Amino acid sequence: MTLDELPRSPGEWLKGNGPESDIVICSRIRLARNLADFPFISKASRSEKSEIVTQIRESISESNSKLNYFDVERMSELDRQFLVERHLISRELKEGEGPRGVALNDDESASIMVNEEDHLRVQVMRSGFALLQAWEQIDDLDNRLEEHLDIAFSQELGYLSACPTNVGTGIRVGVMLHLPALGQTNHLDKFFRALQKINLSVRGLHGEGTQPYGDFYQISNQQTLGKSEPELIKSLSDVIPQLIEYERKARQTLLTERRQVLHDQVSRAYGVLKTAHTISSEETMLLLSSVRMGINLGLIDDLEIAQVNELFINTQPAHLQKIHGQTLAVDERNVLRASFLRKRLTEMRDGPPSE
Amino acid sequence: MKCERCSKPVTHHITDIDKNGDWQEHHLCHDHAQTFLEESNEIDDKPKKDVSELAKAFISQSGKSAVASESATEKRICPLCKMTFQEFRNTGRLGCPNDYVIFREELMPLLENIHDETRHCGKTPHRAPRDTQTQTSLIQLRNDLKKSIAAEDYELAARVRDQIKELESRKSVS
Ligand SMILES: [Zn+2]
Numbered sequence: 001m002t003l004d005e006l007p008r009s010p011g012e013w014l015k016g017n018g019p020e021s022d023i024v025i026c027s028r029i030r031l032a033r034n035l036a037d038f039p040f041i042s043k044a045s046r047s048e049k050s051e052i053v054t055q056i057r058e059s060i061s062e063s064n065s066k067l068n069y070f071d072v073e074r075m076s077e078l079d080r081q082f083l084v085e086r087h088l089i090s091r092e093l094k095e096g097e098g099p100r101g102v103a104l105n106d107d108e109s110a111s112i113m114v115n116e117e118d119h120l121r122v123q124v125m126r127s128g129f130a131l132l133q134a135w136e137q138i139d140d141l142d143n144r145l146e147e148h149l150d151i152a153f154s155q156e157l158g159y160l161s162a163c164p165t166n167v168g169t170g171i172r173v174g175v176m177l178h179l180p181a182l183g184q185t186n187h188l189d190k191f192f193r194a195l196q197k198i199n200l201s202v203r204g205l206h207g208e209g210t211q212p213y214g215d216f217y218q219i220s221n222q223q224t225l226g227k228s229e230p231e232l233i234k235s236l237s238d239v240i241p242q243l244i245e246y247e248r249k250a251r252q253t254l255l256t257e258r259r260q261v262l263h264d265q266v267s268r269a270y271g272v273l274k275t276a277h278t279i280s281s282e283e284t285m286l287l288l289s290s291v292r293m294g295i296n297l298g299l300i301d302d303l304e305i306a307q308v309n310e311l312f313i314n315t316q317p318a319h320l321q322k323i324h325g326q327t328l329a330v331d332e333r334n335v336l337r338a339s340f341l342r343k344r345l346t347e348m349r350d351g352p353p354s355e
Numbered sequence: 356m357k358c359e360r361c362s363k364p365v366t367h368h369i370t371d372i373d374k375n376g377d378w379q380e381h382h383l384c385h386d387h388a389q390t391f392l393e394e395s396n397e398i399d400d401k402p403k404k405d406v407s408e409l410a411k412a413f414i415s416q417s418g419k420s421a422v423a424s425e426s427a428t429e430k431r432i433c434p435l436c437k438m439t440f441q442e443f444r445n446t447g448r449l450g451c452p453n454d455y456v457i458f459r460e461e462l463m464p465l466l467e468n469i470h471d472e473t474r475h476c477g478k479t480p481h482r483a484p485r486d487t488q489t490q491t492s493l494i495q496l497r498n499d500l501k502k503s504i505a506a507e508d509y510e511l512a513a514r515v516r517d518q519i520k521e522l523e524s525r526k527s528v529s
């Protein structure tokens with residue numbers, strides 16, 4: 001597998017085929033791990049970082065987990081940005097220094113960052129609301145890796161991490177939600193405060209007034225010590241169905257009370273995407289968010305969620321440039337993005353052009 | 356109105372939820388709105404609590420009687436990675452696994468504040484880890500190796516390398 005083969009598929013987290021995927025974009029779990037006999041990253045020398053990479057790469061190949069390793073240090077800026085856009089590496093790994101990399105499986109559901117904040121950051125992403133499946137997959141991968149590694153662990157404090165906020169289980173469990181209808185009410189505020197009280201954190205953007213914005217939110221656990229992995233996963237998965245329920249109700253209310261306004265809003269968004277001749281990635285994201293809601297509410301019927309997801313990822317700057325095969329300035333990208341959108345949206349409605 | 360990150364005119368008003376759970380308004384120019392949205396759309400892996408802020412708060416809370424021990428704490432240093440507590444307070448990141456032992460006294464209240472708990476519950480590695488003694492020796496030996504190479508003492512470096520190999524080969528013995 002090479003990085004150039006990736007843009008053909010939207011990646012696991014944007015497949016749009018998981019449970020409740022009209023609202024839950026993806027479920028994600030990551031584990032922080034460190035090798036016992038090396039200093040953490042901030043105190044590791046260049047040669048120690050190389051040695052860490054070597055040991056982890058060996059354990060990956062011995063673990064039989066079918067992951068391909070990519071050297072992020074030697075990678076082009078464009079490829080690094082490309083991996084960030086696909087949520088396979090973090091900005092911190094992209095902008096870090098010294099020997100570091102990422103191992104990916106073929107369907108991009110698993111990635112292992114090496115020498116990020118911790119020696120190992122194992123991540124599994126699944127489309128839709130699928131935390132238990134994500135946990136089974138990551139637990140198995142973690143078991144295979146540690147068979148060949150000495151992991152920093154204490155009976156009292158659990159897995160030892162560079163930052164005390166990750167010590168214990170080293171787990172971060174998160175779901176990414178699309179809440180465009182709740183975002184237009186003022187209930188979201190109260191709901192998120194309640195989540196904060198039970199140690200869950202919320203991050204995201206919401207619209208101003210009736211103006212559609214991204215409306216994507218991430219909810220994740222803050223606590224990592226003193227509760228087992230299944231308990232931490234449960235605390236999150238217990239509240240999600242309720243949030244899904246509220247969003248569905250809010251969508252129905254919007255439909256009955258403000259159908260015309262809503263229909264106008266999503267049709268305009270769709271119209272701009274189909275006809276623009278220059279468009280920024282941020283405007284694209286906001287309009288696609290609106291179109292996504294339109295599809296979920298049955299106001300747009302000639303496009304599917306999976307197709308919108310494909311447009312989300314492929315209109316990001318690095319993706320656009322990789323598809324185009326060369327680096328471009330911002331203005332050129334905006335023109336290319338608009339023509340890509342016009343072309344793809346026509347193909348999606350009419351099927352691919354016949355030869 | 357000027358962009359909060361540069362001096363260009365504001366084109367976007369974005370509402371975000373900050374780390375305390377409060378809504379916050381951002382007024383940004385076209386370019387910075389784009390950066391802001393890209394940042395927010397990324398996988399969110401950064402804890403909301405700022406550890407170095409917390410650590411600072413903890414030291415100042417410890418009161419007058421703590422002044423003497425405070426400076427002692429500041430001076431304590433991890434023999435393996437040379438991390439000081441002051442450095443941890445500034446960066447919020449530890450230097451090696453041994454720091455959890457060295458700075459235990461200061462870290463425990465911090466952990467309780469962050470997690471409400473101080474004892475691990477959950478997964479443990481299946482594989483029997485090397486004893487702590489061997490682990491710390493390995494970190495120490497790698498330090499020696501670096502120093503001997505820097506000093507161009509290749510004879511010593513070779514000996515240290517052999518010792519590291521010897522210890523590493525004990526890996527599979529559980
Ligand atoms: Zn600006």
Ligand SMILES: [Zn+2]
Nearest residue numbers: 433436451454
């Ligand atoms: Zn240390």
